[in-house]
Amino acid sequence: MSESEHGRLSQNEVYDLLSNPRRRFVISYLREHGGPIELTALAREVAAWENQVPAEELTDQQEKRVYVSLYQTHIPKLRNAGVVDYDPDDGVIRLTATVDQLERYLPEEERTELPWQTLYIATAVVGGLFYLLTVVNAPGFAAVPDAVAGIVVVAAFLVVTLAQYVYSRYMAPGTEASLVERRLQ
Template sequence: MATTQHSSDGSTDGVAADAQSDATGIDRGEVFTLLSNQRRRYAIHYCKREDEPVELGDLAEHVAAWELDKEVDGLTSAERKRVYTSLQQTHLPTLDRADMVEFNDRTIELTENVSDLEIYLDVVPEDSIPWSTYYLGLAAVATVVMTGLWLEWIPTETVPELGWATIVIALFAVSAIVHVVQNRRMRLGETERPP
């Protein structure tokens, strides 16, 4: 929920309130709190993947299997129960209060509001760099190339200036396409296991 700040003269500062919440009114701090817990992310992933109301027992089994890097059949009853209890008593009520799920009598269903969480997730696989760092590096390379062309340090006999510019633009275009495809693949609910 957005808060209104008052200045010393008693007027309200709506800019600060707008900066803390997105267009839907969901407080960014609350969104980050919801997403900061792996078990809640796994629960959302499973529900999105199933795309229908799910039973708490099924959800708990899959979340436990993902957390312990096991198959569902390999879980012990204690492992299932620990995750089941945690989801039932803590995580699902938290998601329900935030209006991300409807949690009724051991059945969980995502609400439309859960789609608002996607913009806050930039999943970066362990063996790669964040896209923001990649684009910064690409921009640095493009700057060096373009500066070299302006200062005539780069020969233009084999590749004309327009060719170099086309190469730089093509690198950005290909990178953007790969970025979009990877982001779609890495969204919660898009893969068998959570990203």
Template sequence: MVQLGRADTDESLVSRDDVYGLLSNHRRRYALHAIKQNDGPTELSNLAEQVAAWENGKVVHEVTSTERHRVYTSMQQTHLPALERAGVITHDNGTITLTEQATDLDVYLDVVPGNSIPWAEYYLGLSAVALALVAAVWVGVFPEWIPKLAWATLISLLFLGSAAYHVYQNRSMRLGEADRPPEVRE
């Protein structure tokens, strides 16, 4: 269970399925991304315009009134009420504000870029390489003049560098961290 508030019930726990359902729609993900980019409350009209721009691959000033209206209507009638029921936002007279519970959603958005391998597979491969290196040092494949501590340092640096890059990439893929949502970046 995930600790998210519910505006319409006394329950404070939302099932994992509910969270995935909440994030299953790209407009809700885009909306969360846009709201997180602002330091404070966001106006529904500005939000609809930004989401319409991302959906249509345009800059904001090129969005037509039809595109903006279509997003505005679905946000107002469907998506914002769903986010508010989950306790992720508050919506009052066209002004949307994130709640503290919105940060709990980031863990469900581990985006793996299309040209990348999943991190679990990467670390499995890195561990296999490290184990092979340790075995090679143990049986004396490498020259004696290279200290064994140098190999341990090399392995540690490989894992440290990989972990640092992993943290950097995960932070850059969070909603609200970049100009555009992770799934629309090129």
């Protein structure tokens, strides 16, 4: 059943679409470049990526092999799923809004993890400085008992650790519950 028949791609349909590296590359390329592209130009980009050479160094055979594969197999599959529009008359391919359903399954270069090591280092430096100022009874810190300062430093590390756990478990980009976890939810 395609996207157009029920409005949403099933998880199996998504996995099937993304099971082939050429289709993943096509989707990623179209997402990165934002606009429509002719099938011949897309085949050239895919062939260059697959052969790990600049597009200018491709042989006609390399380009043709990819073009035929895209034309006969991959673009129709993406089109039937509603992920791309393809006009065979002008040979232009463009993404549809359905590609948003694939978003969580596709890695993005610009997505980065939070710099947890930096947060831990900052917590250690600020916490250590805070504790040192309380121990030497620096002005403004003399009223803070040493034990309380130690508890504050430990609590700060606990907060950062819990934040990392919650972020990694529930909010990290690109993370997905396993099939077993999803079945149990």
